[in-house]
Amino acid sequence: GAVVSQHPSWVxxxxxxxxxxxxxxxxxxxxxMFWYRQFPKQSLMLMATSNEGSKxxxxxxxxxxxxxxxHASLTLSTLTVTSAHPEDSSFYICSAKVxxxxxxxxxxxxxxxxxx
Amino acid sequence: xxxxxxxxxxxxxxxxxxxxxxxxxxxxxxxSFFWYxxxxxxxxxxxxxxxxxxxxxxxxxxxxxxxxxxYVSLLIRDSQPSDSATYLCAVxxxxxxxxxxxxTMLLVSP
Numbered sequence: 001g002a003v004v005s006q007h008p009s010w011v012x013x014x015x016x017x018x019x020x021x022x023x024x025x026x027x028x029x030x031x032x033m034f035w036y037r038q039f040p041k042q043s044l045m046l047m048a049t050s051n052e053g054s055k056x057x058x059x060x061x062x063x064x065x066x067x068x069x070x071h072a073s074l075t076l077s078t079l080t081v082t083s084a085h086p087e088d089s090s091f092y093i094c095s096a097k098v099x100x101x102x103x104x105x106x107x108x109x110x111x112x113x114x115x116x
Numbered sequence: 117x118x119x120x121x122x123x124x125x126x127x128x129x130x131x132x133x134x135x136x137x138x139x140x141x142x143x144x145x146x147x148s149f150f151w152y153x154x155x156x157x158x159x160x161x162x163x164x165x166x167x168x169x170x171x172x173x174x175x176x177x178x179x180x181x182x183x184x185x186x187y188v189s190l191l192i193r194d195s196q197p198s199d200s201a202t203y204l205c206a207v208x209x210x211x212x213x214x215x216x217x218x219x220t221m222l223l224v225s226p
Contacts, residue, residue, distance in 0.1 A: 032212055043204065043218040044160070093159045103148040103208040110159040 003027050004096050006108035013084055014116055020080045021111045025092030031075035034105060035067075036037035038091040050077045084115040117203070118143045120207050122217035130225055137220050139205030147207035149181055151190045154219065162166040163203075164190070195224045202213045 003026040013019050023033055033050045048069050051055045054070035068080040075097075081088055091112050095105040119142040129135045130217055137151075152160035166172045166188070168180040178191040188207075192199055202219040 034213070044216045046213060049213060097212060103212060103214065104150065104162065104165055105206075107152075107159040107212060109208060 002096075002098050004030075004094065004106050004108040006094055006111050008111060009109060010112040010114075012104040012114045012116065015085055016083055018080055018082045019084055020078055020115060021092055021094075021113075023077045023079070023096070023108050025075045025096045028096075028098055030098070031074060031100065032097045032098075033071060033077040034095045035069060035077075035079050036093045036095065038093060038110075043092065047079075077092075081113065084113070086115045089113055089115045118215045119208070120148075120205055120215050120217035121160075122203075122205050122220045124218060125221040126223045128223045128225065129195050129218055131197060133195050134191040134194045135199065135222055135224070137190040137192070137203050137205075137222065139188045139190075139217055140186055141188070141205075141207045141215075143207065144183075144186065146207045149179070149188045150190075150214065151177075151179060152204040152206060152216075153199075153201045154204055160204055167203075192222075195222075197224045197226050200224045220223060 005024045031052050035047045036044045042094050046059050047062045050071040052071045052074050058064045058076045071077040093110040095107045096100050121140045147205045150165045151163045153163050154160045164179045166181045172179045176193045180189045200223050202221045205217040206214040
């Protein structure tokens with residue numbers, strides 16, 4: 001149980017375009033999902049917390065107008081990187097909490113974004 | 117600001133040995149502690165969670181928690197080359213979020 005999927009697993013796009021990444025909980029309902037970014041040889045950096053049916057909570061320094069998060073259902077959250085630039089190239093990983101009474105997060109396989 | 121500290125390593129151990137990974141955290145009120153394993157180019161995989169002082173064993177893995185010392189450790193018995201990865205310590209950081217350490221790279225040599 002507690003399987004989280006992400007799509008796509010990798011994407012290459014041109015500078016200035018937008019990219020949407022999907023995160024799905026496959027065998028459970030996730031009221032809370034999280035989006036992380038990881039640059040090479042660095043640790044996970046939390047970008048935002050996504051709650052179903054409400055606006056995402058962004059970490060300090062993360063531009064909410066650039067990284068659009070939608071959590072429209074209990075099994076799907078999306079991250080859209082708008083007007084992507086080469087510095088947005090990174091490994092984007094989502095995670096989900098299994099339930100409200102736990103802090104345990106299960107991670108998706110990640111999406112590697114390369115912006116040319 | 118909540119901090120989670122880990123030695124970046126690499127920690128090198130021979131196959132069959134015990135690997136000991138350590139983590140300290142700054143927030144005294146933290147209640148949930150996690151160890152994740154991350155292979156190069158992959159996303160983190162949950163190994164263990166621990167909530168109470170003492171030891172928690174799961175197969176070859178033992179997590180140890182000492183809240184008074186704000187210290188969490190992970191022991192890996194009978195280390196295998198397949199255990200070679202970066203191990204991330206995570207601590208609950210309020211509002212359901214986790215604060216991650218930078219990870220310790222473990223290298224198990226055959």
